[in-house]
Amino acid sequence: MQHYLHYLIDHFGYIGIMIALMLGIVGLPIPDELLLTYAGYRVSTGAFSYPLTFFSCSFGAAIGISLSYILGFTLGLPFLHKFGPKLHLTEKRLEQTKALFSKFGPAVLFICYFIPGVRHLAAFWAGMNAYQWRKFALFAYSGAMVWVAVFLTIGAYFESRWTAVKQYIDAYRPLLFPVFLIVFGFALFYWHTRQKRKTPD
Secondary structure (H helix, E strand, O other): OHHHHHHHHHHHHHHHHHHHHHHHHHOOOOOHHHHHHHHHHHHHOOOOOHHHHHHHHHHHHHHHHHHHHHHHHHOHHHHHHHHHHHHOOOHHHHHHHHHHHHHHHHHHHHHHHHOOOOHHHHHHHHHHOOOOHHHHHHHHHHHHHHHHHHHHHHHHHHHHHHHHHHHHHHHHHHHHHHHHHHHHHHHHHHHHHHHHHHOOO
């Protein structure tokens, strides 16, 4: 798979990056973080421009998550039950997504990119539940830009250590969710504490 991704990026440039990321967000088994870090590495070699790469990746992610929302809104659970297993979108992951939405609401659309498996279902779930498009777009698109910026920058920063970065991402990918959830929880707690202090008794 990674060989094909390299071929796609090297031969089709920004369009290839955009299409690969769009398909990965929809649910195809594409290693999105590796794709982004490799694109960042190619930026560091001078093959790509950071602004154009950032735009291509963000646009691809935005299209992908929008398609997931539309599929959820128009086709719902029957589609997921029929095609979900082929895309590794299991009932277990759907239950995880539902639990996250019950705790964090639409903010899940922002953090879902950092949670492998959940990012493919968050927009689908939002569509099934007819989330308002403006609310969906606010959280989903801003989250896409942050996610893209993080992994592009990692790839660009480590430059020639691309192989080592790849190995770390492969090894620690399952930990992205708990680590990010802890950081997000602390951020929410800090924000809530500050709001309480500002509120007069």
